[in-house]
Amino acid sequence: MAEKDICAKKYMTVSADAVRVIESHTNTKLKYRKDEEEIDMCLAMDMLLAEAEIKGEKRGRAEGREEGEKRLVQLILRLKKDGRIADIVTAADDIKIRNEMYRMYGI
Numbered sequence: 001m002a003e004k005d006i007c008a009k010k011y012m013t014v015s016a017d018a019v020r021v022i023e024s025h026t027n028t029k030l031k032y033r034k035d036e037e038e039i040d041m042c043l044a045m046d047m048l049l050a051e052a053e054i055k056g057e058k059r060g061r062a063e064g065r066e067e068g069e070k071r072l073v074q075l076i077l078r079l080k081k082d083g084r085i086a087d088i089v090t091a092a093d094d095i096k097i098r099n100e101m102y103r104m105y106g107i
Contacts, residue, residue: 013038071107072098078105 014022019030019039030044072091075098079087091098101107 012040012042014041015039019044071102074107075101075105078107 016032016034016037016039019032019041022028023030028048030039031047032039032044075091076088079085079091079101087101091101
């Protein structure tokens, strides 16, 4: 067996006390049954990473929506300032035209 495999097996499980120290120092919450004496860290870390990925995706979508709304508001205000009120509806209805207007206004 390769040295890497032996090392990985040696550290695959850790005591519940070690997990509490890890949680405290990393400000994370690993999922495991509180009655377990040893915790499979590979499984716990996989679950933690999956949760972090989900949170990151949600945050990214929220930030994207916010940026999109700000961009659209900028366009609407520029069109209004230029007296192009009818184009506001056109921009809302047609993404192709809206993107052209974004480029035109440098938004």
